[in-house]
Amino acid sequence: MTQIIPNLAEISSRYDALFCDLWGCVHDGIRAFPEAVAALRAYRAEGGTVVLLTNAPRPRAGVETQIGKLGIPGDAWDVIATSGDSARAAMLRGVVGQNLYFIGEDRDQTFFAPMEMIEDAVEISQVPLSEAEGIVCxxxxxxxxxxxxxxxxxLDAKTRGLKLLCANPDIVVDRGDSREWCAGALAALYTEMGGESLYFGKPHPPIYDLARARLRQIGKPTPDDRILAIGDGIRTDIEGGMGENIDTLFITGGLARAETGTDSQPTPAALAAFLEEAKMSPTYSIGFLR
Structure with a gap:
């Protein structure tokens, strides 16, 4: 049974690091949530380390620029780990070939930028689907x-045995009041049709390995029992944290706001029913990060 808590400070002393989701927890794609930013700042002021763990399909430098524009200051976090970086590393090692068909918006062309950590990277070319060895989404x-x-x-790609590299396993996100499809929805469709999709963001292990590596890089190696994963995605943030044996804090006022009856806090009965149906048991739950 999950424990509904009033604020992060209620439990924060139990953890040395947070793996904190961004979209739906710290911002809504348009602006930052002031209470969430204040909570992260307060946690860091007490000596905690904040890893922003996001399924954003782009390099961490781009995410840093984006969140700054949304109003998330640099003193609210320590380091960023993105599913984009995790997936880019795999792509540059050649896991889906060299001649690739790209599905995405123009702003995500940074996905194909070099990575210093990858030695002997394969040379990637973007080609039409008819000439592709694999797909990047x-x-x-x-x-x-x-x-x-x-x-x-x-159907054409599946028939030719192309693998699809999914840089963001999220199915949907809410940009303000508008719900948008993510790469995870396309990867799920491709898998449903019999194709092979490769995932690198939450809830899959590679992004957690990257997050731990980021902690080591800044001199803050942290055992799993001192890490708290925070997020509003029951099938990404919570399932992923549970799969890594990391305690989790479910933000019910994000993607599952209606299902959990969340106003300021979730309705206990609605939350219990939602978690029972999802077969998930986050350590803690709260309406909004604060």
């Missing part, structure tokens, strides 16, 4: 369009 061309529009292309 950072998200739909149009995040509001039904993923089913990709069925024809995916």
């Amino acid at each position: 950072t998200g739909p061309f149009d995040p509001l369009a039904d993923p089913a529009t990709y069925r024809a292309d995916f």
Whole structure:
């Protein structure tokens, strides 16, 4: 049974580091949540370390720039680990080939930038689907369009045995009041059609390995029993944390706000029903990070 807590400070002394999700927890894609920023600042002021662990399909430098524009200051976090970086490392090692068909928005072309940590990286070329050895997906061309529009292309790709590298396992995100499709929705469709999708963000292990590596890089190696994973995605943040044997804090006012009856806090009965259906048991739950 999850424990509903009033604020992060109630439990923060039990943990030396946070793996904190961004979208839905610290911002809504348009602006930062002031109470969440204050909570992270207070945690760091007490000596805690904050890893922003995000399924953003881009390099961490781009995420840093983005969150700064949204109003998340540098003193609210220590280091960033992105599913984009985790997936980029795999791509540059050649896991889906060298001639790749890219599905994503123009802003995500940074996905193909070199990475210093990868030695002997393969030379990647972007080609039409008909010439591709594999697919890289950072998200739909149009995040509001039904993923089913990709069925024809995916049938061709599946028939030729192409692997799809998914740089963001999220299915949807809420940008303000608008719900948008993510790369995870396309990867799920491709898998459903019989294709092979490779995932590198939450809830899959590679991004957690990257987050631990980031902690070591800044001189803050932390045992798993002193890490708390925070997020609003029951199938990404919570399932991933549980899979890594890391305690979890479920932000119910994000993607599952309606299902959990969250106003300021979740409705206990609605939360219990939601978690029972999801077969998930986060260590703690709270309406919003504060």
